[in-house]
Amino acid sequence: MGLFSWFLDLLFPPKCVFCAKILDKSDDGWCDKCVESLPFADNQGRQDGEVFDFCIASLYYTGVVRRSILRYKFAGASYYADVYGRFLAECIRECPDMEYDIISWVPLSSKRERKRGYDQAMLLADAAAFELNDVATETLVKIRDVQAQSELGDRTERSANIRGAYTASNPELITGKRVLLIDDVVTTCSTLDECASVLLSAGAAGVLCAVLARGE
Numbered sequence: 251m252g253l254f255s256w257f258l259d260l261l262f263p264p265k266c267v268f269c270a271k272i273l274d275k276s277d278d279g280w281c282d283k284c285v286e287s288l289p290f291a292d293n294q295g296r297q298d299g300e301v302f303d304f305c306i307a308s309l310y311y312t313g314v315v316r317r318s319i320l321r322y323k324f325a326g327a328s329y330y331a332d333v334y335g336r337f338l339a340e341c342i343r344e345c346p347d348m349e350y351d352i353i354s355w356v357p358l359s360s361k362r363e364r365k366r367g368y369d370q371a372m373l374l375a376d377a378a379a380f381e382l383n384d385v386a387t388e389t390l391v392k393i394r395d396v397q398a399q400s401e402l403g404d405r406t407e408r409s410a411n412i413r414g415a416y417t418a419s420n421p422e423l424i425t426g427k428r429v430l431l432i433d434d435v436v437t438t439c440s441t442l443d444e445c446a447s448v449l450l451s452a453g454a455a456g457v458l459c460a461v462l463a464r465g466e
């Protein structure tokens with residue numbers, strides 16, 4: 251460890267991204283206790299979409315995972331992306347029929363990104379792609395802000411809310427390609443279905459999804 255990173259650790263001691271306990275060493279980003287008790291998702295029961303092929307998830311969106319992701323999205327903990335990326339990459343690697351050509355993500359609108367300072371799904375896609383010796387590529391742009399999906403009820407309501415919110419930013423890049431779309435949390439799949447239908451209309455050959463956490 252260099253002097254600078256030693257000094258940084260002293261000033262900002264590394265904490266477990268899940269329970270926020272101070273760690274002894276800075277390499278992993280999570281504590282032993284959390285790793286033993288994390289709610290890893292069962293991908294035998296992975297979700298099928300109406301438009302995309304299927305969606306795998308690393309974890310369930312509950313308990314420490316939920317609280318961690320809320321800090322990641324709403325409290326500036328953007329550096330969690332590196333740790334999350336390792337979890338997600340592992341999940342993608344382990345999935346037997348995960349065949350894709352391009353890794354991409356579900357983007358924020360530029361207005362929301364400016365407000366937050368970062369696009370959390372893009373950071374997650376970058377980190378996961380890095381672990382997979384790949385790079386994440388932009389394929390979608392969110393052209394209008396909609397009411398937060400979490401504030402709405404069932405799938406029909408969410409689908410109507412999100413319709414027309416995205417457009418393909420790079421159609422020539424995705425023509426005939428299978429796109430792996432990454433997002434942080436999925437509940438009803440309405441957003442992923444909408445994004446997948448935009449990509450398929452723009453010429454993509456197929457869309458698969460991988461998320462850090464999904465509703466139980």
Ligand SMILES: [Zn+2]
Nearest residue numbers: 266269281284
């Ligand atoms: Zn922990």
